[in-house]
Amino acid sequence: MIEIKELTKTYGRMDAVRDVTFTAEPGRVTGLLGMNGSGKSTTLRILLGLTRATGGSALINGKRYRDLDRPLTHVGAVLEQGLSHPGQSGYAHLVTQSLLGGVGRDRVGALLEYVGLEDAATKRTGDYSLGMRQRLAVATALLGEPNVLVLDEPANGLDPPGMAWLREMLRAHADNGGTVLISSHLLAELEQVVDDVVIIGQGRILASAPLAELSGTARLRVRGSDQTRLAEAYEKAGATVVPANDLLIVSGLTPEEAGDLALAVQVAVYELMAETQHLEDVFLSVAEGR
Ligand SMILES: Nc1ncnc2c1ncn2[C@@H]1O[C@H](COP(=O)(O)OP(=O)(O)OP(=O)(O)O)[C@@H](O)[C@H]1O
Numbered sequence: 243m244i245e246i247k248e249l250t251k252t253y254g255r256m257d258a259v260r261d262v263t264f265t266a267e268p269g270r271v272t273g274l275l276g277m278n279g280s281g282k283s284t285t286l287r288i289l290l291g292l293t294r295a296t297g298g299s300a301l302i303n304g305k306r307y308r309d310l311d312r313p314l315t316h317v318g319a320v321l322e323q324g325l326s327h328p329g330q331s332g333y334a335h336l337v338t339q340s341l342l343g344g345v346g347r348d349r350v351g352a353l354l355e356y357v358g359l360e361d362a363a364t365k366r367t368g369d370y371s372l373g374m375r376q377r378l379a380v381a382t383a384l385l386g387e388p389n390v391l392v393l394d395e396p397a398n399g400l401d402p403p404g405m406a407w408l409r410e411m412l413r414a415h416a417d418n419g420g421t422v423l424i425s426s427h428l429l430a431e432l433e434q435v436v437d438d439v440v441i442i443g444q445g446r447i448l449a450s451a452p453l454a455e456l457s458g459t460a461r462l463r464v465r466g467s468d469q470t471r472l473a474e475a476y477e478k479a480g481a482t483v484v485p486a487n488d489l490l491i492v493s494g495l496t497p498e499e500a501g502d503l504a505l506a507v508q509v510a511v512y513e514l515m516a517e518t519q520h521l522e523d524v525f526l527s528v529a530e531g532r
Pocket residue numbers: 253257258259276277278279280281282283284285
C-alpha cells in the first residue's frame with residue numbers, strides 16, 4: 243500500500259509538487275500520468291527516500307522509506323536511469339544488489355530467467371540494449387520479493403514483446419495482492435494495464451479515480467428498425483437522445499438498458515455501440531480543463 247498525503251516539494255520559489263494526495267492500493271495497478279515536468283519523478287523520488295519532501299508524507303506499507311526494515315523486502319523500484327555498473331555482468335549485478343540489500347542471492351538465477359535475460363546473464367551490462375537494461379532493472383526490483391513495486395517510465399526502450407511481458411508481470415504482481423505504482427507518458431500502453439489513474443499537472447493532482455470511472459461509457463450509438471419508437475422509449479427512461487443520420491446518439495443509458503428497452507418496445511436493434519473514451523482523451527480533457 244502506498245499513501246501519499248499533502249506532499250509538497252519546493253525548489254526555491256517553485257513548487258515541483260504541491261499538496262499531492264493519493265493512494266495506490268494492494269491488488270491494483272495505479273498509473274501516475276503527467277506531462278514532462280508535472281512532478282511525477284519528484285513524487286516517486288520522495289516516496290523512495292531519494293529526495294526529501296518540504297511537507298506532507300509519502301508512506302510505503304505505513305512507513306517512510308527510510309524507516310522500513312530491509313526496504314528491498316517491501317518495495318522494488320525501477321527508475322528512469324538504470325543503475326548497474328557497465329563492467330558488471332547482469333548476474334554479478336544482481337548478486338551485488340542482493341548482498342547490499344540484505345536479501346538472499348538464491349533468487350538471482352530464477353529472476354534472470356523470469357525477465358528473459360538467462361542467455362545474457364554473463365554479458366557486461368554496458369553491452370545491454372536499453373530494453374535489456376530495463377529487464378535487469380525489473381529483476382533488481384524483484385530481488386527482495388517486495389509487495390510494492392514503483393516504476394518510473396519502465397516501458398522506455400522496450401519493444402512490443404517486452405511491453406507485453408511487462409504488462410503481464412505487473413498484472414500478475416497485482417493479482418497476487420501486490421501494489422503497483424507506475425508512471426508513464428505512454429498512455430496507450432498504460433491504458434492496457436492500469437486499474438486506477440492519478441493525473442498530475444504542474445505539481446498538483448488533477449484527477450484520481452478508477453480508469454473505468456474516468457473513461458466511463460460516455461455515449462451509445464444505436465440503430466434500430468424503428469428509430470422514432472426507440473427514441474421515445476429512451477427519452478421516457480430519462481435518456482438524452484440526438485438523432486444523427488441513421489443513428490441515435492444516446493446519453494444516460496448503459497448498453498444493457500438500451501438493449502432491454504428496445505426489446506420491451508419490440509424494436510429490432512441492428513447496431514449498438516458504446517463509445518468509451520481512451521486514456522489519452524481523458525488525460526487531455528483533464529489536463530486542458532484546468
Ligand atoms: N533538483 C531540482 N532542482 C530544481 N528543480 C527541480 C529539481 N527536480 C525537479 N525540478 C523541477 O520540478 C518540476 C517537476 O519535475 P519532475 O522531474 O518531478 O517532473 P516529471 O513529471 O517527472 O517530468 P518528466 O516526465 O520530464 O520526467 C520540474 O519543473 C522540474 O524542473
